[in-house]
Amino acid sequence: MSVNTNVLGSNKLKRRASLTDTNLLLIITIIVFIVMYVCAVIFLKKGFTKPQMFFNILNENASLLVLSCGMTLVMITGGIDISVGQVTCLVCMACAVHLQKVNEGLAQGNVFTSVLIALGIGLAFGIVQGFLVAYLEFQPFIVTLAGLFFAKGMTTIVCSDRVPVTYDAFVKLARTEVNIPFMGSVNKKGIYIPAYVEVGVIVALVVVILLFCLLKWTKLGRNFYAVGGNNQSANMLGINVKLTKFLAHVLCGLCAGIGGYLFFLHACSGSPLHAQGAEMNAIASSIIGGTLLSGGVGNIVGTLFGVLSLSTIKNIVTSLGLEDAWWTNITVGVMLCIFLLVQSVILARKNKNKK
Amino acid sequence: MANSAILEMRGICKFFPGVRALENVDFTLREGEIHALMGENGAGKSTLIKVLTGVYPKDGGEVWLADQPVHIKSPQDAQNKGIATVYQEITLCPNLTVAENMYIGRTKGPFTDWGFINRSAGKLLDELGIPVSPTEQLGNCSIAIQQMVAIARAVDMDCKVLILDEPTSSLDEQEVQKLFNLMRDLKAKGVGIIFVTHFLEQVYEVCDRITVLRDGKLVGEYIIEDLPRVQLVSKMLGKDFDDMAEIKSGHESENIDLNGTPVYQAINLTGTTGIKPFDFEIHQGEVNGFTGLLGSGRSESVRAIFGADRVVGGKVFIDGKEVKIRKPLDAMKHGISYLPEDRKLDGIVGDLSVRDNIILALQVMKGFFKPFSKAQAEAFADEYIKLLNIKTASQDTPIKSLSGGNQQKVILARWLLANPQYLILDEPTRGIDVGTKVEIQKLVLKLAAEGRSITFISSEIDEMIRTCSRLVVMRDGKVVGELKGEDLNQNKIMATIAGGES
Numbered sequence: 001m002s003v004n005t006n007v008l009g010s011n012k013l014k015r016r017a018s019l020t021d022t023n024l025l026l027i028i029t030i031i032v033f034i035v036m037y038v039c040a041v042i043f044l045k046k047g048f049t050k051p052q053m054f055f056n057i058l059n060e061n062a063s064l065l066v067l068s069c070g071m072t073l074v075m076i077t078g079g080i081d082i083s084v085g086q087v088t089c090l091v092c093m094a095c096a097v098h099l100q101k102v103n104e105g106l107a108q109g110n111v112f113t114s115v116l117i118a119l120g121i122g123l124a125f126g127i128v129q130g131f132l133v134a135y136l137e138f139q140p141f142i143v144t145l146a147g148l149f150f151a152k153g154m155t156t157i158v159c160s161d162r163v164p165v166t167y168d169a170f171v172k173l174a175r176t177e178v179n180i181p182f183m184g185s186v187n188k189k190g191i192y193i194p195a196y197v198e199v200g201v202i203v204a205l206v207v208v209i210l211l212f213c214l215l216k217w218t219k220l221g222r223n224f225y226a227v228g229g230n231n232q233s234a235n236m237l238g239i240n241v242k243l244t245k246f247l248a249h250v251l252c253g254l255c256a257g258i259g260g261y262l263f264f265l266h267a268c269s270g271s272p273l274h275a276q277g278a279e280m281n282a283i284a285s286s287i288i289g290g291t292l293l294s295g296g297v298g299n300i301v302g303t304l305f306g307v308l309s310l311s312t313i314k315n316i317v318t319s320l321g322l323e324d325a326w327w328t329n330i331t332v333g334v335m336l337c338i339f340l341l342v343q344s345v346i347l348a349r350k351n352k353n354k355k
Numbered sequence: 356m357a358n359s360a361i362l363e364m365r366g367i368c369k370f371f372p373g374v375r376a377l378e379n380v381d382f383t384l385r386e387g388e389i390h391a392l393m394g395e396n397g398a399g400k401s402t403l404i405k406v407l408t409g410v411y412p413k414d415g416g417e418v419w420l421a422d423q424p425v426h427i428k429s430p431q432d433a434q435n436k437g438i439a440t441v442y443q444e445i446t447l448c449p450n451l452t453v454a455e456n457m458y459i460g461r462t463k464g465p466f467t468d469w470g471f472i473n474r475s476a477g478k479l480l481d482e483l484g485i486p487v488s489p490t491e492q493l494g495n496c497s498i499a500i501q502q503m504v505a506i507a508r509a510v511d512m513d514c515k516v517l518i519l520d521e522p523t524s525s526l527d528e529q530e531v532q533k534l535f536n537l538m539r540d541l542k543a544k545g546v547g548i549i550f551v552t553h554f555l556e557q558v559y560e561v562c563d564r565i566t567v568l569r570d571g572k573l574v575g576e577y578i579i580e581d582l583p584r585v586q587l588v589s590k591m592l593g594k595d596f597d598d599m600a601e602i603k604s605g606h607e608s609e610n611i612d613l614n615g616t617p618v619y620q621a622i623n624l625t626g627t628t629g630i631k632p633f634d635f636e637i638h639q640g641e642v643n644g645f646t647g648l649l650g651s652g653r654s655e656s657v658r659a660i661f662g663a664d665r666v667v668g669g670k671v672f673i674d675g676k677e678v679k680i681r682k683p684l685d686a687m688k689h690g691i692s693y694l695p696e697d698r699k700l701d702g703i704v705g706d707l708s709v710r711d712n713i714i715l716a717l718q719v720m721k722g723f724f725k726p727f728s729k730a731q732a733e734a735f736a737d738e739y740i741k742l743l744n745i746k747t748a749s750q751d752t753p754i755k756s757l758s759g760g761n762q763q764k765v766i767l768a769r770w771l772l773a774n775p776q777y778l779i780l781d782e783p784t785r786g787i788d789v790g791t792k793v794e795i796q797k798l799v800l801k802l803a804a805e806g807r808s809i810t811f812i813s814s815e816i817d818e819m820i821r822t823c824s825r826l827v828v829m830r831d832g833k834v835v836g837e838l839k840g841e842d843l844n845q846n847k848i849m850a851t852i853a854g855g856e857s
Contacts, residue, residue: 020492021450219459222451222467226459229448236410236446238431238460296450 022225025290025343026302032339033309040312046319051183052195057311062200063088063263065307067278068285069211070255072303075286076215077248078228078295079133079140083147084256085278087125089271090151091118091260096163096270103167111169118261119254125151126253134246148279155272162271174265178202200262207258211251212300224248228295284332285310288339309335361386361421361547362407362438362516368415369402371756374748376402379416380573382566384516384547389538391558391579392551394568395591395760395788400551401443403568404520408433408440421515434461439514441505443521443551449494453480456493457508479507484533499526503534510537517541518549523557535561553788555584567591588789615639616675618808619660619691619777625668626659628652630832632669635660637777637808642799644811644819647829647852653812654696656829657779660810661686661693687720690776694766694783696812703762705755709747710736712754712765716773739768744794760787767795771802778802779810784818796822816848828852 019027040048047053058065067084074081095114101107125147132143165171177196184194215221223244226234235241263275289306291298313335314328322328362384369377377399384390394400406413409427418425420436427433433440447456454476455467462472476489485503487496493504502522509517519538523531538548538561550562558565558579565582567574567590574590582590617636625632630652637643645653658664662680671680673689680686683693704712713736714727721727727735736750743764747757754765763783770778780799784792799822803809813819819826820843828836828851836851 018491018495020452021494217467217469218465219462219467220465222455222459225451226448226455229450230446233446233448234460236408236430236440236442237448237456238434240429240431296448 021292021297021347022290022299022302024346025292025297026299026305028342028346029288029290029302029305029309032342033305033312036309036312036316040316040319044316044319048315048319050185051180052185052193053315055180055183055195055197055201057308057315058201058204059198060266061307061311062198062204063259063266063275064278064281064285064311065204065304066207066255066259066262067282068289068303068307069207069300070252070259071279071282072286072289072291072298072300073211073215073224073248073255074140074252075283075291075293076224076228076295076298077245078231079245079248080283080293081129081144081147081249081252081256082141082279082283083125083129083144083151084252084259084282085275085280086148086151086155087122087253087256088260088263088275088278089273090155090158091121091257092264092267092274093155093158093163093270093272094118094121095261095264096165097159099165099167099170100163103165111167111173114170114264115261118264119257122253122255122257122260123250124253125256126250129253130246130249133249134242134244140249152272159270160272162269162273164269171268173199174268198266200265203258204262207255208300208304211255215300220244220247225296228297230296281310284336287336290343359386360384360419363419364403364407364416365419366416367403367406367413367418369399369406369411370414372748375571377406378571380568380571382573383576384549385564386547387542387545388563389542389548389550389561391562391565392549392568393558393565393587393591394574395790398568398591398788399571400568401520402571404440404518404549404551408438408518431460434512437513437515438518439509439512439516440518441502441509441520441522445498445501445505447493447501447505447508449492451493452489453487453491453493453496453504454489456504457489457511461512475511476507479511480504483507483510483537499530502526503530506534506537510541514546516547516549518551520551521553523552523554531557555587555789558587559584591789617672618674620672620675621660621669622672623669624659624666624671626655627665627667628655628658630655630659631834633834635827635834637810639776639808640803640806641825642803642809642811642823643825643827644813644823645827645829646812646816646819646848651829651852652832653829654781655832656827656834657693657781657810657812661691661779663693663695684719687716687773687775690774691779692716692770692773692775692777693779694770694781696781696785703754703766706753708751709740709745709754709757709765710750713739713768713772716769720773735772739772742771743768743798760791763787763795764791767798775807777808777810779812781812782814783811784813784815792818816845820844820848 067088070084071081094117098107098109098114098117102109129143129147132138133140176199178199179194179196184192186192215224223234223239226237226239227241227244231241264270267274285306286298286303287293287306288309289299289302289304291302310332313331317328317331360383364380364382367377367380380399380403382403392400392403402411405411407418407427409429409432418427425436427436451459454472457476457479458472473489480487480489483503485500485507487500487504493501496504506522522534526534542548552558562579564576564578565587566576567587569591615638618639620636622634623632624635633656645656647653655664659666662682662685666681671678678689680689686693704715710732714732718727733750739745740747740750745764745768746761754762757765767783783795796818799809799811811819811822825837825839826843826848827834828838828848830852838847838851
């Protein structure tokens with residue numbers, strides 16, 4: 001006969017659910033961002049007291065925000081995509097050359113066709129990389145590394161110089177400012193200057209909302225989490241793991257296309273030096289936002305706050321008078337380490353409590 | 356037959372590189388019956404189940420569901436065709452909530468209706484008496500709860516065929532009863548249930564029919580009344596079976612010199628894992644055991660002896676000389692070996708070959724910079740594969756593709772090769788079939804007869820009584836008694852564990 005103990009004993013009365021890992025990490029991220037920003041407002045003053053400072057962060061990072069959201073999707077499924085930075089670069093260059101040709105009358109087209117080009121490039125990368133990762137089961141890191149080099153090469157084939165865009169309709173769109181009511185400030189001469197965001201920010205926020213809904217309320221979104229949590233179990237639970245991974249890469253590619261176009265909109269030019277290292281910023285933002293590299297945990301709202309935290313810390317470093325790029329890099333590196341430390345300590349303590 | 360067959364498998368074959376996992380196996384499941392699938396480890400039960408659920412493609416044979424030939428391509432496909440499965444290992448996602456795990460992959464439409472799944476999961480959990488909130492993250496629940504959630508998911512699927520692959524190994528008595536009631540309800544509704552388990556009592560409690568497999572082949576299908584236990588066991592092993600009695604007589608005749616210097620002696624050994632300081636000694640040729648309920652500290656005690664967990668106080672003597680054992684390597688150098696409780700976690704290196712796993716401990720003791728020659732390693736591996744009767748395609752097979760019992764034997768071989776004076780076996784017989792269990796018990800007694808000392812831990816008390824000559828009883832991290840000779844019987848042990856006199 002066997003001796004059994006009542007394993008459930010201590011659990012019998014516990015009906016209230018504790019926080020999921022995803023929500024716990026999200027809360028940490030939001031708290032850190034708010035503390036950081038409030039400290040900046042109180043101690044640094046300078047621009048931080050004005051709402052426009054916050055909107056400028058959005059203006060400059062609309063592209064990064066979209067790239068990071070795509071990255072978050074792939075990371076939730078347990079993968080990674082390091083090609084997004086160079087895809088952004090390629091998108092900028094291709095669109096810039098296209099619009100300049102249209103401007104010079106060498107090609108048919110308008111702003112709309114340039115958008116189609118951007119989305120097409122992003123989708124193409126997503127589909128090919130997704131196929132290699134999901135159906136041929138290659139390592140996502142290696143596949144997207146290949147994608148990175150491919151995109152880099154393609155960019156210089158399209159054009160190896162900086163291409164500024166002078167096409168009227170596009171420049172007009174790029175310069176459009178969307179005013180935010182009640183958030184403006186009065187300058188020294190007493191003139192009211194309204195707060196504004198660029199068109200790109202609106203697009204980026206729409207992407208954030210759509211992807212948030214996707215992850216929260218659709219089966220596909222939940223399948224991303226299941227696959228990242230344990231892909232063998234996901235298979236046993238009746239989820240098409242390959243298709244799910246494929247779609248994650250396709251969506252990430254699409255985000256790279258959109259993010260690329262937003263970068264283009266902000267920079268108004270194409271250049272082989274555009275968006276260098278953007279994929280690393282996107283990965284950093286996702287991780288700060290509570291996405292785990294091991295997969296299964298992450299949140300789009302967290303990623304939004306990850307992007308904001310990353311750029312706020314950069315702005316803080318700059319306004320301290322440490323203009324050199326390496327100071328920001330060191331700060332970001334240290335911050336990433338601290339974040340990982342805090343996350344692992346909190347997760348470890350939580351898991352300890354349950355035993 | 357009164358009931359019609361809802362599932363028929365005819366001539367199923369499945370080959371893995373070097374192994375014939377299934378050869379021409381037939382299996383029939385009728386409406387409203389509970390059908391036990393029995394066999395030793397490696398007999399092909401799990402493979403048959405995985406072929407049926409589409410995890411492995413079959414290499415031959417056909418499957419008929421309700422008189423229709425079907426081809427099952429994937430686990431999704433099996434689910435859609437009304438085959439629900441609860442696997443031995445938990446196949447749920449630890450990062451999702453309980454409710455999601457119950458409904459993911461089987462709701463209609465592209466959206467997740469949180470209100471609906473939380474409500475219906477809550478209702479179902481209440482009905483089944485599973486004490487967990489539907490919005491709890493699965494990873495925060497105990498293994499038993501996770502297993503019950505997996506069962507709840509399968510039960511809710513309106514399936515025609517329910518497969519339970521060793522679902523009871525992590526459940527306690529009460530939960531097993533709950534599960535059995537559930538199975539009887541489903542049976543009354545006409546569901547056919549395939550039940551795989553190692554516990555014979557459970558088979559005779561709920562099942563109607565038994566199919567026995569051995570070495571990937573069908574032995575036969577029997578109605579439960581026609582097959583007494585002894586016969587079932589002999590069918591599973593493929594031989595007539597009096598080994599149990601043999602064991603007992605084997606060790607009664609042994610005489611151990613209890614007055615000599617102990618091989619191992621600990622005084623006031625203090626660990627950090629919640630056990631009280633304890634004294635312990637073992638003599639040459641002695642088999643002793645630690646017993647107690649799960650969590651009473653029996654594993655923690657032997658881990659402290661081996662230095663696997665941090666030891667903070669106490670004295671240790673080996674052959675009368677005081678030594679310091681701070682980490683497992685110290686213990687190994689003093690001739691102590693330890694076979695851990697959880698072989699997946701502490702024991703096997705899954706991707707290494709059987710040979711590499713066998714020589715691992717000896718290699719560590721010799722030092723990594725003096726590797727064994729290939730010929731020597733092969734000779735060692737050959738010797739122990741034969742000695743312990745390990746079923747493997749070759750020495751080069753990765754250990755993870757062996758069945759549980761054979762993995763356990765490989766680890767045993769590893770420690771025997773290190774030629775220990777004192778061998779600690781923590782639950783060496785858990786999750787393996789009766790035949791291998793008996794083999795391992797016999798081996799323990801043989802080793803003791805050769806003059807080694809052995810500590811043997813098992814959850815099954817009769818197994819302990821058969822093998823050990825002395826039992827240390829633990830309760831709540833404390834040694835509460837030591838039993839030997841006349842006192843070594845079921846009642847006395849239970850009374851000591853429970854703390855009868857107070």
